[in-house]
Amino acid sequence: MKIERFPRLLRLLALALLDSLVALIAIWIALAVQYETLNPYRPSVYMIAGMVLCLILGLWISGVYKTVLRFVGEEVLIRVLIAALLSVGSIYYAAQYVGYQADLSFWVLLVLLWTGAIITFRRFLRSWFIRAKIQTKREPVLIYGAGSAGRQLCAMLQMGSHLKPIAFIDDDTRLWGRKLMGLPIISQESIAKTIEKKSVHTLLFAIPALDKARQKQIFQMLSQYPLRVRTVPSVQEITRGEKKVSDLSDVHIMDIIGRQTIPADNQLLMQAISGLSVMVTGAGGSIGAELCRQIVRLQPAQLVVLDISEIALYHLQNTLEAIIQNENLGVTVKYQLGSVLRRRRMQRLMQDNQVNVVYHAAAYKHVPIVENNPIEGVLNNVFGTHAVVEAAQHAGVELFILISTDKAVRPTNLMGASKRVAEMILQAKHQSGSQTKFSMVRFGNVVGSSGSVIPLFQQQIRSGGPVTVTHPEVTRFFMTIPEAAQLVIQASAISAGGDVFLLDMGKPIKIKALAEQLIHLSGYTVKNDSMDDGIAIVYTGLRPGEKMYEELLITGETEATCHPMIKRGKEPSISEADLTAQLLRLRAAAKAFDYEGVEQIVHALVPEYIKVKHDNHPINHYDYE
Structure with a gap:
């Protein structure tokens, strides 16, 4: 039976009992450190029970039991720390009243142990719940961007998704080799090795505020790898509440083109x-x-x-x-x-x-x-x-x-x-x-108009190809x-x-290059003489009346x-x-x-009109007069 099916009160009582057990273990460790022995002097059962009860009440008052167990972040850490300080402070004054003496280091250690133990225990439960919830095999993904959006996206995916983040990619050299949310932060140079070693086929781009020119450079770099690239919503969509960071979409063609726009007057x-x-x-x-x-x-x-x-x-x-x-x-x-x-x-x-x-x-x-x-x-x-x-x-x-x-x-x-x-x-x-x-x-x-080449390319890629381009040098x-x-x-x-x-x-944009980038950023390779697999680009020849450039x-x-x-x-x-x-x-x-x-x-x-001759003209005229 799933835990979510139990009544909320019963789940809270079970969690409080487990917290009590964690608190008892922390008290024993603090006493062992205080008296430098594994069999330390123990206060009365009533005092230990009072200490545990104070902590549970502190956790309740600080709102720890109101937070969702899946969300264990800085806010929960602060709440647990406040609960530990309130509890230990109350116990300290009560101990003075009953004549129990302990060094200040004991009380400080107890605060740290309680805080660390409760947070660690909750992280363990969170991981256990997520593993229990996700039975199917998760797809490994890379997250490009170790900033706020990247962290939010990673947290949401770690809480339960078919996507499993395995590493962050970031341009900041100071972050390379470090870890964030338990994942390594790697450079662009490590992408090829990582996708081969971990069998990665998807990259999530999580820098919504990046300027178009730099974004275009990154997407051009990523197009050399067989990675499907998906992006988080724009900053405007996130701040207006229209979308969440986790609302991923495929790369928009304008992200590849990198066109800079200016605000409307x-x-x-x-x-x-x-x-x-x-x-x-x-x-x-x-x-x-x-x-x-x-x-x-x-x-x-x-x-x-x-x-x-x-x-x-x-x-x-x-x-x-x-x-x-x-x-x-x-x-x-x-x-x-x-x-x-x-x-x-x-x-x-x-x-x-x-x-x-x-x-x-x-x-x-x-x-x-x-x-x-x-x-x-x-x-x-x-x-x-x-x-x-x-x-x-x-x-x-x-x-x-x-x-x-x-x-x-x-x-x-x-x-x-x-x-x-x-x-x-x-x-x-x-x-x-x-x-x-x-x-x-x-x-x-x-982009996106009826009959536009971009939707046609995307449909051809989804169908497995080939992608049809009229001429390798045509631009638009x-x-x-x-x-x-x-x-x-x-x-x-x-x-x-x-x-x-x-x-x-x-x-102007070369249509051939655009098709190649769309294929790569959709997670495929371009089929050629040296690459049997992938999606082929077929040149169909210029259509009647079509220009090489506009x-x-x-x-x-x-x-x-x-x-x-x-x-x-x-x-x-x-x-x-x-x-x-x-x-x-x-x-x-x-x-x-x-x-x-x-x-x-x-x-x-129009004298500059270059006349195009047609052999067949279907009759489809209607008299509008």
């Missing part, structure tokens, strides 16, 4: 949203949904969300309503189903809701899919943007922000070219003297979805109209803004009259399913 965020009626198109997508999540927290007068996907709108509604309820926001959100191609519907929505700001995130963005569906790509990305721009101007919207992409710069695919045409629509509208301010924000890949920029959305909102606050904002994406600017000219992560670019544009003439031709070509004509007109609009 709350004044810019509030200036962009607070008290305004805001509309987000493509609200069910990765960026659109994150924009909505952040906007509802910035006290808008109301939020109008639009998406063509019913299921995406349904999921977004569930998410936003939960945020509003949990955070007592009191924001009105209107959920609208529909296509951005319906200009009059868009205008009516904006007028009826007195929309001040539009974030246009609706677009087809997956390069291979748009390459295989060029007509739909042009209709949605070009004419969908044109319809929403016209609607915003006629509805008197104050500010219009287009979510653009780095693929619009010297595009090699129709998706990127169509987004560049969308940018040109805004530029032409701004030059025409519109009262509405039109600006756009360009950025690269966001990366940013998290929350950071991108936050910077878009801040950029809108500093928009003067006609702006081409560029987000600081950091340094850029953010056509001309190369930028100027700083008041935000260090946002720059303003200078890009060529054409007049609204010339653009309108070309758009009329483009619409006619799309309506006639003239694929070659669509390519030619887009190339005429």
Whole structure:
């Protein structure tokens, strides 16, 4: 029968009896030391019983019996020491009253013996309970970081887990060779020997406050070992009470990339949203949904969300309503189903809701899919943007922000070219003297978006491989979805109209290296000519329209803004009259399913577009007019 099934009172009585036995042994040792014999003079039975009773009462008063036996740390040590001091002090004065004489050293020794014996006994019981609780074989793990988080994590794992800490790793040379919580502290150089000797396959990274640059260095170092690396939550998550130190997760891709972020400018965020009626198109997508999540927290007068996907709108509604309820926001959100191609519907929505700001995130963005569906790509990305721009101007919207992409710069695919045409629509509208301010924000890949390569890699690794990479030299920029959305909102606050904002994406990342690190940090090796085991990386070749690297600017000219992560670019544009003439031709070509004509007109609009020829074009056009 398990001990936990006994009544609490019965368990406390049993513990008190065991403490009494420990106290008796400690008294005998103290007397033996006092009289320098194993058969020392013994006080009366009544006095010894009184001494034991005083200790038990002291332990009760100091709250030792209220603590959970699994938690034997500094707090329990202090409580036991207080109990021993109170008990010995009381016994000392009582002994003077009955005429019992003993040296001061006896009483000091008794305090130390009682404290040490009670703590040692509890640690023994704690270890015994843990061993009894964990019947299965425990997996050996290393803990990187001998600081506060590492100690907390180790204590929690030692109290009962399928994971068994066997050593700490720390960068502090002064700690190497020492022991912490009964475990050795080793250096990075000892990792290989330890994982081979102890058959370690998992490492727990427990330095939540470490800066991103140093964290990236450590993860790059760890990627040379076949270790699955898991991390403790961030300091913010721990301090807010959202997660415990023991809530481990796999390494996030941004931990590998090591991108440094800066705190948001709350004044810019509030200036962009607070008290305004805001509309987000493509609200069910990765960026659109994150924009909505952040906007509802910035006290808008109301939020109008639009998406063509019913299921995406349904999921977004569930998410936003939960945020509003949990955070007592009191924001009105209107959920609208529909296509951005319906200009009059868009205008009516904006007028009826007195929309001040539009974030246009609706677009087809997956390069291979748009390459295989060029007509739909042009209709949605070009004419969908044109319809929403016209609607915003006629509805008197104050500010219009287009979510653009780095693929619009010297595009090699129709998706990127169509987004560049969308940018040109805004530029032409701004030059025409519109009262509405039109600006756009360009950025690269966001981690975790639908169709992102990172979730694909992770799924392939979980399935045992292979991991597919298009080319060994291909590179990409990366940013998290929350950071991108936050910077878009801040950029809108500093928009003067006609702006081409560029987000600081950091340094480009080689996709091959990223795949290798993900494989290693998931606990596997990369299969190659000298390594038969592990997960293979297979090169599939560049997809139609795919670039080896991405850029953010056509001309190369930028100027700083008041935000260090946002720059303003200078890009060529054409007049609204010339653009309108070309758009009329483009619409006619799309309506006639003239694929070659669509390519030619887009190339005429975007001369830097490198035309990609396709042999087969499936017919999937729908008349939206």
